[in-house]
Amino acid sequence: MSHDFDVCVVGSGAGAGPIIYELCKAGYSVVVLEKGKHFTEKDFFKDEMATSLRSIYTPDLREQQHVVELPHGENGWRSKPTYNSGWDFWNGSLVGGSSNFMSGFFHRLKPVDFRQLSEFGPVEGANIVDWPITYDDLEPYYDKVEKVVGVSGRVIDHPHQEPRISKDFPYPPTQEHPIAKHIDKACDKLGYHAIPMPRAILSHSDKGRTACSYSGYCGSYGCATGAKGSSRAALIDKAVATGNCEIRAESMVSKIKSDAKGKITAVEYYDNQGKQHQLDAKIYVVACQAIETARLLLNSTGPKHKNGLGNNNGQVGKNLLFAGGGAGSGRLTYKSFNEKDALELHQFGTFINRSLQDWYVINDKDFGDRQKGGTIDFVHLHPNPVSRASRQINGEKGLLWGTELKNKIHEHFTGGKYIKIEAFCDWTPTDNTFVSLDSNIKDKWGLASAKVRIDVHVRNLQTGWYLASKGAEVLTAMGAENVVSFAAGAPPTNLVAGGCRFGDDAQTSVLDKNCRSHEVDNLYVTDGSFMPTGGSVPYTWTIYANSFRVADNIINELGGKKEKI
Amino acid sequence: MNLQMDRRNFLVTSAGSMLVATSPFLFSTEGWGSNKTTITHSKKTTGTGLSRRQWKTIVAVQDHLFPSEKNSPGAGDVNAKAFFYAVLSDASRDDEDRKLVKEGLITLQDICWKKYKQTFIELKHELREEALRAFEKTTNGTAWIMTVLGYIFEALLTDPVYGGNPDGAGWKWLGHQPGFPRPTIDKRYFLL
Numbered sequence: 001m002s003h004d005f006d007v008c009v010v011g012s013g014a015g016a017g018p019i020i021y022e023l024c025k026a027g028y029s030v031v032v033l034e035k036g037k038h039f040t041e042k043d044f045f046k047d048e049m050a051t052s053l054r055s056i057y058t059p060d061l062r063e064q065q066h067v068v069e070l071p072h073g074e075n076g077w078r079s080k081p082t083y084n085s086g087w088d089f090w091n092g093s094l095v096g097g098s099s100n101f102m103s104g105f106f107h108r109l110k111p112v113d114f115r116q117l118s119e120f121g122p123v124e125g126a127n128i129v130d131w132p133i134t135y136d137d138l139e140p141y142y143d144k145v146e147k148v149v150g151v152s153g154r155v156i157d158h159p160h161q162e163p164r165i166s167k168d169f170p171y172p173p174t175q176e177h178p179i180a181k182h183i184d185k186a187c188d189k190l191g192y193h194a195i196p197m198p199r200a201i202l203s204h205s206d207k208g209r210t211a212c213s214y215s216g217y218c219g220s221y222g223c224a225t226g227a228k229g230s231s232r233a234a235l236i237d238k239a240v241a242t243g244n245c246e247i248r249a250e251s252m253v254s255k256i257k258s259d260a261k262g263k264i265t266a267v268e269y270y271d272n273q274g275k276q277h278q279l280d281a282k283i284y285v286v287a288c289q290a291i292e293t294a295r296l297l298l299n300s301t302g303p304k305h306k307n308g309l310g311n312n313n314g315q316v317g318k319n320l321l322f323a324g325g326g327a328g329s330g331r332l333t334y335k336s337f338n339e340k341d342a343l344e345l346h347q348f349g350t351f352i353n354r355s356l357q358d359w360y361v362i363n364d365k366d367f368g369d370r371q372k373g374g375t376i377d378f379v380h381l382h383p384n385p386v387s388r389a390s391r392q393i394n395g396e397k398g399l400l401w402g403t404e405l406k407n408k409i410h411e412h413f414t415g416g417k418y419i420k421i422e423a424f425c426d427w428t429p430t431d432n433t434f435v436s437l438d439s440n441i442k443d444k445w446g447l448a449s450a451k452v453r454i455d456v457h458v459r460n461l462q463t464g465w466y467l468a469s470k471g472a473e474v475l476t477a478m479g480a481e482n483v484v485s486f487a488a489g490a491p492p493t494n495l496v497a498g499g500c501r502f503g504d505d506a507q508t509s510v511l512d513k514n515c516r517s518h519e520v521d522n523l524y525v526t527d528g529s530f531m532p533t534g535g536s537v538p539y540t541w542t543i544y545a546n547s548f549r550v551a552d553n554i555i556n557e558l559g560g561k562k563e564k565i
Numbered sequence: 566m567n568l569q570m571d572r573r574n575f576l577v578t579s580a581g582s583m584l585v586a587t588s589p590f591l592f593s594t595e596g597w598g599s600n601k602t603t604i605t606h607s608k609k610t611t612g613t614g615l616s617r618r619q620w621k622t623i624v625a626v627q628d629h630l631f632p633s634e635k636n637s638p639g640a641g642d643v644n645a646k647a648f649f650y651a652v653l654s655d656a657s658r659d660d661e662d663r664k665l666v667k668e669g670l671i672t673l674q675d676i677c678w679k680k681y682k683q684t685f686i687e688l689k690h691e692l693r694e695e696a697l698r699a700f701e702k703t704t705n706g707t708a709w710i711m712t713v714l715g716y717i718f719e720a721l722l723t724d725p726v727y728g729g730n731p732d733g734a735g736w737k738w739l740g741h742q743p744g745f746p747r748p749t750i751d752k753r754y755f756l757l
Contacts, residue, residue, distance in 0.1 A: 046744025
């Protein structure tokens with residue numbers, strides 16, 4: 001039977017890129033249906049208006065929104081459309097997805113993340129499980145990401161280093177800000193192990209991409225040099241060059257159609273003129289980021305899939321994950337340092353690149369039984385100036401304005417260098433954080449929006465507090481002033497996974513261990529949806545690695561790499 | 566669910582709406598910057614719904630909230646009026662956004678008239694301060710003032726390609742280093 005393409009990929013972010021890259025390289029025809037536009041390096045500028053104030057890389061919430069559902073009263077829930085709530089779950093609708101805007105803080109999961117239930121036992125009110133694969137299964141693919149996407153860093157000997165087959169990173173570390181040496185010194189004093197943070201950023205030009213230009217605007221900005229290892233710059237551009245890849249940007253997939261046997265027959269989508277099309281392929285890969293992936297499957301009902309594609313067990317959308325954790329900050333006030341150090345601290349553009357993983361597993365009797373902890377990253381305050389100025393408006397008795405406000409803003413910008421703590425711990429999966437559909441709130445194509453119920457497990461807050469306070473201890477030892485730390489209860493909407501768990505039990509998971517639907521032979525899900533637990537690091541490296549792993553399986557299923565004619 | 570009402574509640578309780586800018590607008594500056602620039606923020610514009618007198622009041626409020634001083638630029642130095650005009654005349658914005666700005670102005674004028682029998686523009690500095698503090702305590706007052714300040718910050722600190730921040734005056738004042746590459750006239754956000 002002939003098909004329009006060998007593989008149809010819905011979405012083009014980190015979960016899609018490796019599939020697109022590997023399948024095209026193996027000689028298979030791939031079509032990519034991406035809702036957003038196709039921007040390139042030539043379209044990316046350090047423009048706060050575009051990235052943050054007018055948010056042109058995410059949909060207009062009047063046309064496409066979500067519904068957020070939060071606890072209300074004793075046992076109730078209250079839902080609200082995001083256009084009217086201040087919430088926004090979009091992270092980047094464009095070719096390459098939100099990987100265009102990541103900071104590229106790249107940490108691997110550790111072996112313990114793959115067996116949390118076995119290692120630590122159950123957590124009350126939570127759905128902790130072991131993964132159906134081990135760290136050893138994924139390690140070769142973490143290694144592949146280092147080489148193909150490009151990860152820069154420096155491996156040092158420390159007690160929390162996960163096993164790795166390559167001795168060091170293929171790219172040396174990006175340039176470090178002098179703050180790093182203050183962190184190292186403070187950690188030495190405290191007996192902690194500051195480690196260089198790997199980055200998905202090229203420290204020297206390679207692979208047709210230009211090295212980092214150290215503009216000082218990285219996270220939330222598209223990279224104008226191509227140094228950042230976005231799915232587009234690192235993988236999709238290369239896939240297009242094979243001649244086997246067709247990108248159909250501004251194509252919104254509305255439904256995956258299936259036949260009476262339950263097998264997928266076609267994908268239905270709208271172009272940017274609102275015209276409907278459909279195409280078919282041998283294999284379909286969905287990778288629209290966790291919430292939209294669940295929504296698409298739930299919206300894709302069929303004769304054998306009354307509750308949504310691959311959802312006869314009701315598991316699609318369940319056990320959604322964000323990232324738990326804490327945060328904090330402090331300021332290195334220039335006048336507290338000698339002239340030379342103060343001058344160094346003024347430096348702008350280079351990276352702090354320091355992390356702590358001393359409490360990735362917490363073994364502290366004062367805190368409780370041995371349990372999962374997390375990672376602490378030290379980062380610059382985001383440089384967006386309008387955002388920084390806006391945060392100075394509130395005074396003790398009301399709004400500030402006039403000379404008082406101006407003085408506060410001036411002092412904020414010129415008095416010292418701020419350091420932020422970002423502490424990552426597992427988002428504890430529960431029955432009350434999941435994606436469903438809200439048929440009352442539809443998007444501009446008339447499709448039911450995703451409703452996201454969110455309930456924060458107390459474990460997230462406890463661990464977040466613990467980690468953030470450790471980070472604050474380091475800031476204080478560095479001589480920082482105004483040090484604050486806290487647990488972050490609200491989910492970071494840019495760090496989302498889960499919703500289509502992989503597992504060996506077809507009743508409690510959506511995907512098998514190769515991320516193929518238990519119910520639909522020609523359907524794969526390769527974004528972060530597969531993760532049953534999140535691990536205590538940002539997700540992108542793991543999503544990339546797993547997608548490379550699944551790509552190998554799909555190539556095998558299709559008959560291996562095609563011979564070049 | 567009454568979506569329009571919900572939107573209104575959201576705007577006044579969170580000041581979460583940073584309105585989008587548009588509209589061709591010709592202006593010039595002196596002092597902190599020397600650019601003569603035409604602000605063009607979008608392809609389609611509409612009326613702001615505000616009278617000439619109301620725009621004069623907005624300028625007076627902007628000057629009070631963010632005054633021009635010897636060592637620092639104020640709202641008038643960074644084209645804050647033109648910037649706000651461009652924001653409100655963007656045809657793609659909800660009418661509700663324009664309406665809320667207008668209603669805030671009416672409330673402020675009511676306070677001024679009831680307390681002093683004068684308009685905001687006619688008040689001396691101390692009474693303007695008193696009137697704005699009274700306005701801040703009204704239902705929508707805080708959100709309204711935050712909105713006006715928010716767009717002053719945009720005029721002060723976004724790239725000069727958008728018509729504010731002439732010659733980088735805001736950046737220079739704060740020792741702020743912009744990133745590169747900076748947006749060009751043909752790659753402003755509404756043209757991408």
